[in-house]
Amino acid sequence: RKEVEQDPGPFNVPEGATVAFNCTYSNSASQSFFWYRQDCRKEPKLLMSVYSSGNEDGRFTAQLNRASQYISLLIRDSKLSDSATYLCVVFASGGSYIPTFGRGTSLIVHP
Amino acid sequence: DAGVTQSPTHLIKTRGQQVTLRCSPKSGHDTVSWYQQALGQGPQFIFQYYEEEERQRGNFPDRFSGHQFPNYSSELNVNALLLGDSALYLCASSLARAGEETQYFGPGTRLLVL
Numbered sequence: 001r002k003e004v005e006q007d008p009g010p011f012n013v014p015e016g017a018t019v020a021f022n023c024t025y026s027n028s029a030s031q032s033f034f035w036y037r038q039d040c041r042k043e044p045k046l047l048m049s050v051y052s053s054g055n056e057d058g059r060f061t062a063q064l065n066r067a068s069q070y071i072s073l074l075i076r077d078s079k080l081s082d083s084a085t086y087l088c089v090v091f092a093s094g095g096s097y098i099p100t101f102g103r104g105t106s107l108i109v110h111p
Numbered sequence: 112d113a114g115v116t117q118s119p120t121h122l123i124k125t126r127g128q129q130v131t132l133r134c135s136p137k138s139g140h141d142t143v144s145w146y147q148q149a150l151g152q153g154p155q156f157i158f159q160y161y162e163e164e165e166r167q168r169g170n171f172p173d174r175f176s177g178h179q180f181p182n183y184s185s186e187l188n189v190n191a192l193l194l195g196d197s198a199l200y201l202c203a204s205s206l207a208r209a210g211e212e213t214q215y216f217g218p219g220t221r222l223l224v225l
Binding site: 004006008032034042043044045046049087089091098099100101102103104 | 144146151152153154155156159167169201212213214215216217218219
């Protein structure tokens with residue numbers, strides 16, 4: 001089993017739709033979690049951190065489920081500009097600063 | 112506030128050659144990490160430098176080496192290039208402090224090995 005797994009998609013949704021991605025991780029001791037966005041042929045950019053209590057930033061909501069070892073990203077009212085690849089990132093525990101990236105989930109928002 | 116910069120943007124090499132990629136971290140950051148991203152995959156961690164020393168290393172052979180300078184900038188060297196080394200090489204900077212793991216990426220260097 002891979003350390004961090006994501007459904008590569010693509011997820012094809014119309015503008016205004018709500019879409020959710022999941023990311024599972026295998027190391028139960030993982031401590032820190034993030035979602036990054038990567039546009040085609042560009043570098044990844046931080047979208048949001050994922051906190052234990054869940055957090056929201058505008059149309060984006062991130063959740064962490066430690067019992068089932070997954071994090072999720074919910075995008076409401078999708079815009080054309082949301083089309084990108086969404087990467088989840090997991091940091092192991094114990095002071096290790098090695099992040100493990102998932103392969104990313106591709107989102108295509110169409111008119 | 113300058114972000115992370117990398118050079119060159121593109122590079123073409125042949126098998127067996129050596130390459131050096133360069134990275135300047137975001138202003139105020141002291142830690143530099145290097146990643147390899149193959150097409151359709153997520154970034155794979157190569158290694159991380161802090162205080163001019165390699166602090167962590169991913170699952171990459173010794174052909175991949177690096178260096179960090181006193182001004183926190185960094186180089187990635189790859190020897191004896193293989194066709195499979197063709198990828199986007201990303202540099203990310205951060206602060207070496209608990210709770211500051213957020214990685215800020217540079218635009219990357221696209222390496223093609225022929």
